[in-house]
Amino acid sequence: MKTILWATLTANGNYAQSGPEHPPKKEALDDFAAHAKAVGNFIVGRRTFEGMRGNGGPGPFAGIDIVVVSKNASEIPGVTVARSPKEALDYLKQKGHQSALISGGADIHNSFLGQGLVDEVIFNVAPVLEGKGLNLLIDKDSYRYKHVQLLECKPLGGGVVHLRYAIDRADSQEV
Ligand SMILES: NC(=O)c1ccc[n+]([C@@H]2O[C@H](COP(=O)([O-])OP(=O)(O)OC[C@H]3O[C@@H](n4cnc5c(N)ncnc54)[C@H](OP(=O)(O)O)[C@@H]3O)[C@@H](O)[C@H]2O)c1
Numbered sequence: 409m410k411t412i413l414w415a416t417l418t419a420n421g422n423y424a425q426s427g428p429e430h431p432p433k434k435e436a437l438d439d440f441a442a443h444a445k446a447v448g449n450f451i452v453g454r455r456t457f458e459g460m461r462g463n464g465g466p467g468p469f470a471g472i473d474i475v476v477v478s479k480n481a482s483e484i485p486g487v488t489v490a491r492s493p494k495e496a497l498d499y500l501k502q503k504g505h506q507s508a509l510i511s512g513g514a515d516i517h518n519s520f521l522g523q524g525l526v527d528e529v530i531f532n533v534a535p536v537l538e539g540k541g542l543n544l545l546i547d548k549d550s551y552r553y554k555h556v557q558l559l560e561c562k563p564l565g566g567g568v569v570h571l572r573y574a575i576d577r578a579d580s581q582e583v
Pocket of ligand 1: 452
């Protein structure tokens, strides 16, 4: 199964944080919705899911298989709870999905990246700067270096730049 990690970055390279005072750019959200619709699913960390759940209704994601990754959460109506990244992928594979979209947040992305479970990354760079913030890392404990292949680069409007890279999973020995 192909796994695609989707993230908005700030112009100074942080993993962008959002909230009521700093909502995400519409162009980035539209891009996420388009990718979720195209693959038919997304995987999300428990904390991000709680933030996006809003009024609890299906919103724009009706008909999309949502998998919430959590070590502790019990059943959540309307979504599937998986105990690990691998369990989330196994569930979507068994449902017949060809691709999985990993939508955040930082913990979840770093879990997938650290376990070498990502084939493609999509970074939408938003025209904002942040101070101390969150980072996406292929190794949280030690320095590593890895080449990736640029597949696409295009403006989405509103100052957002869309970048897509392929990661060679077999090539995981680079340091
Ligand atoms: N830039 C973007 O595109 C984007 C997108 C989404 C969110 N965000 C930002 O990301 C931040 C939220 O991210 P976050 O790191 O705090 O939370 P998160 O990744 O959304 O969720 C963290 C939770 O996921 C579960 N989890 C993480 N790794 C796991 C693993 N390996 N196995 C099992 N469960 C695991 C745990 O849930 P339990 O505690 O229940 O076990 C953990 O507490 C916010 O600031 C938000 O604005 C940014």
